[in-house]
Amino acid sequence: MNRKVLKRIKRRDRIARYVITVGGMAIIFSVILILFLIARVAFPLFQGARTEMVTQFPLPSSTPAVPLVAAGLDDYREHPFVFDRDGVVRFYSPHEGPVATELRLQPPVPSARVRSVERFAGLSFGVLWDDGSQTLEQVHFTSSFDEHGKREQDQQVVRLASFPPPLSGTVKLSLVRVSEDGRQTQVTLLNDGSLLVRQHVESEDLFGNLSAESHEFALSGQPDEEIAALALSGGGNTLYAGTDQGTLLRWDLSEPGAAELRDRLPAFPDRRAITVLALVFGDVSLAVGDAKGGVSTWFPVRVNAEEEGKHLQRIHTLTSHKSAVKSIYPSLRDKSLVSMDVEGVLHLDHMTSERHLLSIETDTPLLLSSLSPDGRGLFAVDASGMAHLWEVHNPHPEVSLKTLFGKVWYEGYDAPAYMWQSSAATDDFEPKMSLTPLIFGTIKGTFYAMLFAVPLAILGAIYTSQFGNPRLRGIVKPAVEVMAAIPSVIIGFLAALWFAPLLEKSVPALFVSLAFVPLFLLLAIVAWQFICKYPLCKKLDRGFEFLLLAPVLVAAVFCAIQLGPVAESMFFGGNFQLWLFGETGTRYDARNNIIIAFALGFAVIPIIFTMAEDALSNVPPSLKAASLALGASRWQTVWRVILPSGSPGIFAGTMIGFGRAIGETMIVLMATGNTAIMDWSIFNGMRPLSSNIAVEIPEAPVDGSLYRVLFLSAVILFVMTFVLNTVAELVRQRLRNKYGRF
């Protein structure tokens, strides 16, 4: 042969070997990469928060130095600002050099100085002046764009309301709120310990006439202890107070002109002093800081079912500080809290997940701190007059292993619960992302489906491989394999829109048929003993039993359907669903677990059947022959010889069918009703992991917590099926080695 040709052929062979090897390996590795990619998306859920120092600059102090009383930060983290005792608001722009814009607040009386400033809801500040009057100031940032598209910010301070000083007494602490409908509430704590409430309500009657009324009254019912902290909800409806003896008080101020003491309870068994109170975003939970450094959140809970009304109860305990808590600021974006102790250490915690996200400790203790309204910037001033500006990366504070898998006590609930409710209409909603009810749903649906599918598939496989006529087997097996190809969307559609309405009307018929099918079978077998004596029927017997039984089964189901209404009126008082609800309290859902058992079972039967049949028919015929030769009957042979040999294959098939049932999406999506409840009843639905992903992922913002939690549930599904399939595959490989085929 020509040398050249030979060379070329050899070269081609080498190239082919190289290409195929590299290509094959690459394909296999890239396919295996899937898990890692999904897991990578889910992974950031468990990363903690971190801060990035944006800048650090000494505050240009005024001369003489005036003490600062509050700090704040805008959303772009560009203009931190401070309030000082003289009523001057100083805006810094650290990115463009420490130029400060100064705005002076108009004092209510000349020469009054600022006593304290309380920050709430965004950039609103309640300023208490030392003459006892109070003003409500709001800092406005207006953005504009110049012709180069560069953003410029302009600052303004707008006064929303002002309150004159009380007629008598010196003010110690005062809070003010303006609700959305214009209701103004001021609560003042006087030095003698009395609490004064002033309300100003403007209301509009049907004809559009405005009427205004003002109320002023003192609160009663507080214990003879010194009140150390106050908190007022955003609308001014609820007032909380904490004393130095650790007593928590709650008044309802929603009725203008009247107050009702709702709670008065010792917060801690050791009666430690309460130092700070603050309301968590959403105004449902109350954060309590105490003298021992503890931070806990509380909300009203119905203690027992008989009693009217709700009482405060400690719900979450967050990480403790080493010394007394000085201030608590809620985030305005989620349920996070920034707390600072007297030593100047700052903590960032999330209420629902009880995760401790951050601790910040600087060389000199921090005095003032503030989160930007979007929660992504943190500004603090320390004792040496140094200002710190951090960027906070805190993407998924609400997710922890505990919120994903454990019971969590959510706001407004009377007890901890497993709950999946990923979104709601309002921003201050607490996302409830427990995967437990979804995993439960998956297991429940799969369990009932397997209960239905496994016996049918395995018994059917035994019959087909061992007893069936070989010619029929050639038809039955491909038929079942074709059954496996029926798209799940079709099974789901028929289950939900054809089978579910049928079943809804005739549940008792299903129960009757459960009794009738075995009964009819028994009768048929007995009857056959007499019929089969006729020579004509003798041929039919062996290998065709299942054909003979088909009409019997049809007849049984038909009779059951006919007798269903009779049974319903006899046992269930004429209406099964009413009876069920009355007797057991279970509501009958149209799309329930019976439907799922049938539909999902139908989808996995072919898989189990095919593998079990393969395993059984690959048992060496010599075993069967030996058993039969020893005089065993055909059933004895199958039961004692064939089944034990084929059992690993049957097991593998069951595992793979199990895996398929776990991951099946369309059927459960269409036929379960998708309610995330945890109830073993077969008469209601569930929400499995797979359909949850399909339902929620189109609405999940990319890289948000929900998005990543859905990826985590995909990882869980992956791991579940991976384990099942690997077990099955290992068993199969052992079997293959044993019999040398499969």
Added chain:
Amino acid sequence: MKHFWKKGEPFVWLTGAALSITLLMAAVLIVVVVVNGLGVFWPSRVVTATLQDGGAVMGEVVRSESVHEAEGERLQLKIGNRDLYGLDFRWVDESAISRLEYADDTLVLERMEYGNFYGRLVSLSSEALAVAAPGNPFSQLRQAHRHVMQQKTQLTKVDEELAVVSSRMARTQRREKSLLYKGRSASDPEFLELRQEHAALQHESEALMQRHAELAGELHAYSATFADVSGRERTMPLIELVRFYQPNSMSVFSKIQYYVVRLVELIFGSPRESNTEGGLFPAIFGTVMLIFVMSLFSFPLGVLAAIYLREYAREGLVVRMVRIAVNNLAGIPSIVYGIFGLAFFVYGIGGSIDRMFFPDQLPTPTYGTGGILWASLTLSLLTVPVVIVATEEALGAIPNGVREGSLALGATKFQTLTRILLPMASPGIMTGLILAMARAAGEVAPLMITGVVKIAPALPLDGTFPFLHLDRKFMHLGFHIYDIGFQSPNVEAAKPMVFVTTLLLVLIVLVMSSVAIYLRNKMKKRYTYGTF
């Protein structure tokens, strides 16, 4: 008898019963789909029921069931005329009906909007009468309608021109945008030129729109007045009518003709009334194209991987593990593949393509959103294991003697592979491919998050440059079933369409997998002397 029990014969019967139940269930499924699906297009007779209270109802009898707490039966009628009654269906107690009749002149109109109309023809407008030869009113209506339909082609032509002009306008706008993005100012000559072009196109499109309005106005003059069962009259332009027939006086032959016409519309027509009526063409096209693009990826990759595993890789722990991994992948839930496709293809690769090649379009995504390419790639990942397993099985089924013979004759490994092994294994590989295609045709969950939509405005393949639009969203038969069965506003009215779609999908999938299984069994027989 006792002997019979002792031998365990009842258990044999029990296993037989299990098989029986399984097969019966499958049969019931097929029968339900076929019966409900085939009957949809058959024109059923329209009944006029006179009620005891003097009222009358006209419609097709959908089903009857026994009344729950009283005697007798009640009928569900499809009464149509959604624009008049608001509801498509009505239950009527049989006891309330005094007379049932099937009037010959009952007319069923299939309309572009509001579903069917059941009633009688009252009169034709003068324009419509002018184009029809004198005769009975029904045949006049037919002639006038035919005339209108011919005229309508002109309207469609104008529409097509309009579409071309607007796509050109969109292109100039895109170029303007990209010029701006590149930092050109608004006084740049190139930019001004584009502006001019845009203005000219705008002018052209306005002229076309004017023409469209004129034509449509002319066509709307051809109208006819119909009355429902209670005599309420309604005048409708003929252009709004898709077709009409008198079911009670149709012969079997014309019914068959009607059936065929509807079948043709189903396969080649486009959907109407939020997919509950009309045809399935975009969905069929989308499904076929999806499968095609998917095969382009999964087939070569799967075969290559299988050849590597079976012919080139050395048997050992690694190969065993890889084989386990591949079998494992076949069992991973499809929704997991879907979510992977979303993160990796759509947001990962698609997002990068957008940033690199279409930055001027951002934040509107071009490839960074679901589309047929990403859905196909996701499905090809899903089906690669099927192809690998089938190909490996086919290669493994070839006796080693064949390989050794070839090598002994001096052929290289590659020659053996391409000349001997692959041809021999081709039926097996085909089987794998067909099974993969059948799986892809029926898979819906991963598509739902990678680009399938309820109504796609345009096909992924059309006459505008660059002809193949892999970034477009598409329609799919399986998703169609889910969508109209579960998310349409009028599920009851959509049911016939769901059954038809189901029947079509079942047929496609069953035929494909039957062929695959037949091929495989044939091949198994061929090599039964070998070991595998």
